[in-house]
Amino acid sequence: MHEQTLNLDIIFAGLADPTRRDILRRVAGGELSVTEIAQPYDLTLAAVSKHLKVLETAQLVIKRRQGKQQLVQASPQALRDAAEYLHNYEQLWNDRFDALEQYLNVEQEHGPQNHPHL
Amino acid sequence: MHEQTLNLDIIFAGLADPTRRDILRRVAGGELSVTEIAQPYDLTLAAVSKHLKVLETAQLVIKRRQGKQQLVQASPQALRDAAEYLHNYEQLWNDRFDALEQYLNVEQEHGPQNHPHL
DNA sequence: TTATCATTCAACCAGCTAGTTAAATAACAG
């Protein structure tokens, strides 16, 4: 389906850290250098650099060098892949819960039995 | 926004494991007991039980007891929350990349400079 | 070349994760 190896493991793992999600939020607004990214956090540059490597490996961001700086920008494909994955389940589960709801309505007409609680 | 504490950390961490995503896929098709869930994997029941606890903590599944068995079913809210999170970024990033594309088109009329590579 | 700024790498550490085996608990059947 996709040209590159889509790795949901590392995409979701990349998203599973609040500092990294905050970085994503901030670079979504425009390119930032590593030092700029690090500024709000009580972390060393080395730690932030590691977070960026995780995001880069997951292809959630890309970096380009501009002079001394590395500029980081959002890269939407990985996130789209993750969203697509979730969306499929949403669809499926919505259908299932609709079916369950209907089943429960029918049940009520016949009197209560043991049925899964919502 | 949501009645319960929405914890994206543990939702995404829950999704970041292929066995757990496979379990989700299978319970999306209908309730399964722990033993049924464990059957296809080369894992002990204890290991599967731990995976289920992770999914349950993330509220990606719920369990109910039926006699000796624990029946596991998908619980859509956490997944919806994650999807909603991603969808916001998709939106934002799509806008951003549209803007960038437009910017690049204007640039071409004026001759090439150093601009971010897509 | 030397100094400076921006970033990464290497080595290390504490805590977490995903697995194991073995024992414990829960629900039911006789």
Next chain:
DNA sequence: CTGTTATTTAACTAGCTGGTTGAATGATAA
């Protein structure tokens, strides 16, 4: 009660994660 089936808990382990400090690298400026 006793045994059987289903699942969880406890204790342990190897490897991963997220952080640190200090040295190394890359790019530019003087």
